[in-house]
Amino acid sequence: TPEDQHGSATAKASMAATAERKVEVFDTEEEVAVSLAKYIADLSDKFCKERGAFTIVLSGGSLIESLRKLVEPQYIDSVEWSKWHVFWVDERVVPKDHKDSNYKLAYDGLLSKVPILPGNVYAINDALSAEGAADDYETRLKHLVNCGVLALSAASGFPKFDLMLLGMGPDGHVASLFPGHPLLKENKRWVTFIKDSPKPPPERITFTFPVINSSAYIALVVTGAPQAGAVQRALGNGQNSDKLPVQMVSPEGELTWFLDKDAASKL
Numbered sequence: 001t002p003e004d005q006h007g008s009a010t011a012k013a014s015m016a017a018t019a020e021r022k023v024e025v026f027d028t029e030e031e032v033a034v035s036l037a038k039y040i041a042d043l044s045d046k047f048c049k050e051r052g053a054f055t056i057v058l059s060g061g062s063l064i065e066s067l068r069k070l071v072e073p074q075y076i077d078s079v080e081w082s083k084w085h086v087f088w089v090d091e092r093v094v095p096k097d098h099k100d101s102n103y104k105l106a107y108d109g110l111l112s113k114v115p116i117l118p119g120n121v122y123a124i125n126d127a128l129s130a131e132g133a134a135d136d137y138e139t140r141l142k143h144l145v146n147c148g149v150l151a152l153s154a155a156s157g158f159p160k161f162d163l164m165l166l167g168m169g170p171d172g173h174v175a176s177l178f179p180g181h182p183l184l185k186e187n188k189r190w191v192t193f194i195k196d197s198p199k200p201p202p203e204r205i206t207f208t209f210p211v212i213n214s215s216a217y218i219a220l221v222v223t224g225a226p227q228a229g230a231v232q233r234a235l236g237n238g239q240n241s242d243k244l245p246v247q248m249v250s251p252e253g254e255l256t257w258f259l260d261k262d263a264a265s266k267l
């Protein structure tokens with residue numbers, strides 16, 4: 001599989017695998033970025049061949065910087081960018097040109113540099129309220145399911161994205177799903193909203209866990225020492241009855257952690 005090829009090609013990585021979860025630890029963030037680009041390109045190739053499209057979900061934050069190798073000639077020339085459909089796992093309710101916008105971050109760092117069709121980039125409608133933007137995004141996802149662009153999970157009935165790229169905050173949050181927040185239990189909506197995010201800005205929309213966990217593949221990309229405590233909670237042997245959001249990530253398909261040695265320092 002592309003994942004097997006990827007694993008054997010990363011000489012400096014140490015890898016432990018269970019049936020559905022892989023943990024890869026790299027010496028540096030630079031090596032994470034190199035490996036991540038190959039992982040994404042391989043999955044793009046697989047899904048473009050299998051179904052003629054590749055649905056990929058981005059996060060905001062530090063993840064986008066770790067995608068920088070995708071704009072190098074090797075991938076610019078080989079990836080079937082015109083078959084990509086790009087989504088966001090969460091977005092801040094701010095104008096698209098605002099410094100806090102996850103769309104702007106991805107546009108500046110990746111989307112403006114690769115030939116993805118503008119009509120295949122599904123940004124938030126920034127003219128709407130948080131409630132309105134979440135409803136609008138969910139409606140657009142349902143339309144894409146009806147058109148056959150987006151698959152539906154036979155197991156869960158929620159949309160099944162080909163690849164979801166998740167970051168993780170030092171508190172263990174993923175998307176805009178924060179520790180102890182009632183949204184962690186949302187099990188009906190595809191996309192919901194939050195107005196009291198503990199991390200600014202307070203108003204955001206976010207995919208729910210049933211959508212996240214219906215994914216075919218999830219990459220959890222975590223770099224830097226501040227995240228080491230949450231990585232230890234998620235992957236270490238300790239017992240803790242309160243689950244962090246990151247510990248609730250459990251896809252139908254395959255989960256791969258991409259860690260640098262700082263993030264993995266407490267394992």
Ligand SMILES: O=C1O[C@H](COP(=O)(O)O)[C@@H](O)[C@H](O)[C@H]1O
Nearest residue numbers: 059060061062063167168169175
């Ligand atoms: O606020 C957010 O934070 C998380 C984690 O960001 P990071 O900079 O600590 O990697 C991010 O994944 C999410 O998309 C974003 O809205």
